Amino acid sequence: MTPDSFDFLVIGAGIGGLSAAAELSRHGRVMLIEKESAPCYHSSGRSAAMFARHYGSAAIRALTDASEALLNKAARHGFYEALAPEARGILFVAPAGYDGPADANEGQVRITAAQVAELVPLLPAEKVDHGLWDAASCDMDVHAMHLGLARILRSHGGEIRTGAELTQASRGADGWHVVAGGKSLRAAAIVNAAGGWADEVATLCGAAPLGIEPRRRSAVLIDPPESAAAIRPVQAWPMVFDMDQTVYFKPEGGKLMLSPMDATPVTPHDCWAEELDIAIAVDRFERLTGLAVQRVSHSWAGLRSFLPDNEPAIGPDPVIPAFYWLAGQGGSGIKIAAAAAALLAAHATESPLPDGLGAELARFLSPARLTAKAAD
Numbered sequence: 001m002t003p004d005s006f007d008f009l010v011i012g013a014g015i016g017g018l019s020a021a022a023e024l025s026r027h028g029r030v031m032l033i034e035k036e037s038a039p040c041y042h043s044s045g046r047s048a049a050m051f052a053r054h055y056g057s058a059a060i061r062a063l064t065d066a067s068e069a070l071l072n073k074a075a076r077h078g079f080y081e082a083l084a085p086e087a088r089g090i091l092f093v094a095p096a097g098y099d100g101p102a103d104a105n106e107g108q109v110r111i112t113a114a115q116v117a118e119l120v121p122l123l124p125a126e127k128v129d130h131g132l133w134d135a136a137s138c139d140m141d142v143h144a145m146h147l148g149l150a151r152i153l154r155s156h157g158g159e160i161r162t163g164a165e166l167t168q169a170s171r172g173a174d175g176w177h178v179v180a181g182g183k184s185l186r187a188a189a190i191v192n193a194a195g196g197w198a199d200e201v202a203t204l205c206g207a208a209p210l211g212i213e214p215r216r217r218s219a220v221l222i223d224p225p226e227s228a229a230a231i232r233p234v235q236a237w238p239m240v241f242d243m244d245q246t247v248y249f250k251p252e253g254g255k256l257m258l259s260p261m262d263a264t265p266v267t268p269h270d271c272w273a274e275e276l277d278i279a280i281a282v283d284r285f286e287r288l289t290g291l292a293v294q295r296v297s298h299s300w301a302g303l304r305s306f307l308p309d310n311e312p313a314i315g316p317d318p319v320i321p322a323f324y325w326l327a328g329q330g331g332s333g334i335k336i337a338a339a340a341a342a343l344l345a346a347h348a349t350e351s352p353l354p355d356g357l358g359a360e361l362a363r364f365l366s367p368a369r370l371t372a373k374a375a376d
């Protein structure tokens with residue numbers, strides 16, 4: 001193998017690509033390329049970093065459970081600590097006068113207005129009808145994950161090349177020939193972990209796009225009111241959603257992160273929070289809490305990328321040999337990254353499926369399901 005020749009070329013150093021590259025580095029020589037100047041520049045560096053145990057489809061929840069086991073194993077082996085040791089919890093709040101469905105879902109218990117006010121002192125009991133409380137969900141440390149995964153990759157002889165956008169790719173009898181960042185590379189197999197750009201990368205490689213739709217989600221930081229912070233330290237507050245899921249807020253480094261939960265379809269790009277979405281976030285927070293926001297100290301937006309059936313695609317392209325997809329993780333790409341990478345690596349190395357992920361789930365997540373639907 002020449003210096004610029006690899007077993008696996010992973011495209012995109014978000015948390016998906018980093019996880020896949022670290023996993024594959026146990027099986028062969030890996031190059032991870034990233035078009036930006038650093039890993040986790042796009043979605044993976046802009047998330048709410050929540051390990052929401054009960055959020056998402058059955059497939060997402062299965063990947064979440066399997067990820068928890070893998071992340072605990074990584075922590076036990078001293079690689080990295082991705083899951084916060086103490087649960088933050090997720091609270092859904094029904095405002096006073098709420099007349100929608102009130103049943104608790106899996107993993108939640110119904111709590112009273114007084115209990116809501118105790119958990120989050122900025123929600124006065126008289127403004128609340130009840131809450132649905134998931135006490136088990138916790139924060140994730142994406143930075144620790146990023147560094148730990150890069151360490152694993154490098155310890156197995158793998159490389160990360162930043163400022164290296166894939167611009168050309170062709171496949172010959174001896175594998176893939178690509179150009180990235182102006183340099184030629186060869187690889188036996190390609191993993192497409194390009195987030196919102198996954199269809200563009202597929203097209204470059206001669207594969208049919210799967211219909212990825214990047215959707216912008218915005219967030220702002222505000223100062224929490226001192227009076228409420230004095231009753232209970234902000235860092236101990238849960239992540240809070242209104243019951244209709246139009247706004248959430250969450251402690252973030254002593255401040256509160258708010259999101260208007262926007263999901264605006266956009267072309268893949270380096271996105272930012274629009275003025276209107278910032279105003280909507282503030283307005284919805286003020287309506288929920290009765291507080292007036294004095295100042296937004298920071299705002300940002302990131303892409304959550306979805307496939308037409310809102311499920312991720314993990315596995316081989318149905319037509320192009322040695323081309324694997326890891327795309328469409330939507331709003332769950334951080335929490336499912338470990339299991340998604342293990343499943344991807346099982347496909348790419350023809351190894352047994354990871355614990356907790358059966359053949360039925362692997363088939364359900366296969367990219368082939370989308371091309372078969374398109375052909376119907």
Ligand SMILES: Cc1cc2nc3c(=O)[nH]c(=O)nc-3n(C[C@H](O)[C@H](O)[C@H](O)COP(=O)(O)OP(=O)(O)OC[C@H]3O[C@@H](n4cnc5c(N)ncnc54)[C@H](O)[C@@H]3O)c2cc1C
Pocket residue numbers: 011012013014015016017033034035036039040041042043044045046047048049050051052164165166167193194195196197201217218219259301302303304305326327329330331332333334335336
């Ligand atoms: C506001 C917000 C809140 C969120 N909250 C959560 C949460 O609480 N929990 C959770 O699990 N998930 C959450 N998510 C979703 C999560 O962030 C994403 O699912 C996840 O980051 C996707 O990771 P990725 O590696 O697929 O994509 P990305 O992080 O976008 O990485 C893809 C990379 O590919 C690179 N790339 C693209 N094209 C090329 C090319 N041609 N050559 C080289 N490189 C290329 C890009 O530059 C990019 O760095 C949230 C997202 C947002 C925006």
